[in-house]
Amino acid sequence: MSAARLELTANPRKTRTVRPLGPVDITALRAAVAAIPEDVWAAENAAKPNKFEVLDATRHIVFRFVDSPRDWRGSHDRPAWTAWRGLLEPVLAHAVRDYGYARGVFPRVMLARMPPGGVIHPHIDANPAAKWPHKIHVPLTTNPGVVSLFGGAEHHFPEGEAVEVDNLGPHWVRNDGDADRIHLIFEYYDADQPDPDWLAPFLRASAAP
Known part of the structure; x- marks a missing residue:
């Protein structure tokens, strides 16, 4: 069976x-993010691995990323992770406290900065x-003009309130305000949860010539 015919x-x-x-203490992280120079944002965004047209003018600083868009189980630290780890890890741990995973993994961790008038066009996160x-x-900084669509409804997410979103359904974001919208965005999974039945055959089919 081909990779295209497997139901993922x-x-x-x-x-x-x-x-x-629930609420997360973002005080230290938000202050550090506010102090990032513009040339650092520009350099990190130019080097980011997630270059997709739907992101439009949104800039990113990527701390961790998957090794392959086919498999979430392999990921790596990017250069910025070492300097930011001490600020990021308490926020990450606090945000996921209710999942209760003994061996939780963060395969992707990044900052996303959307300028006033910015959009992230409707899309789904289609990679396996x-x-x-x-x-x-x-959310680290936001304004009342920031609106997003997840799960078929529009939302405004307040600063310091962590939220899991449906990335597999159509979603978009729009900043109609007069200030940047900066979110810490990350992925999280349970390393003790069994892999889905489709993963091994999908990877075999993907690797076939």
């Missing part, structure tokens, strides 16, 4: 709408590596 079902633990995860991890946002 989503992790049943993922939300199909949005899942509020997005099928299994939870997709979580922690």
Whole structure:
């Protein structure tokens, strides 16, 4: 069976709408992010691995990323991770506290900065590596003009409130305000959860000549 014909079902633990995860202390991280020079944003964005047209003018600083878009189980630290790890790890741990995973893994971790007037066009996260991890946002700075669509409904996510979103359904974001919208965005999965039945045959089919 070809990779295209396999049914790559989503992790049943993922939300199909949005899942509020509660408040997170972002004080130190938000202050550090506010101090990032523009030339650092420009350089990190130019080197980012997630260059997709739907992201439009949104800039990113990527701390961790998957080795392959086919498999979430392999990921790596990018150069910025070492300097930012001490600020990021407490926020990540606090945001995921209710999942209760003994061996949770963060395959992708990044900052996303959307300017006033910016948009992220309607899309779904179609790569197989997005099928299994939870997709979580922690807003660091926002404004009332920031609106996003997840799970078929529009939302405004307040600063410091972590939320899991449905990345496998159509979603978009729009910043109609007059200030940047900066989110910490990351993925999270349970290393003790059995792999889906489709993963091994999919990887074999993908590797076939």
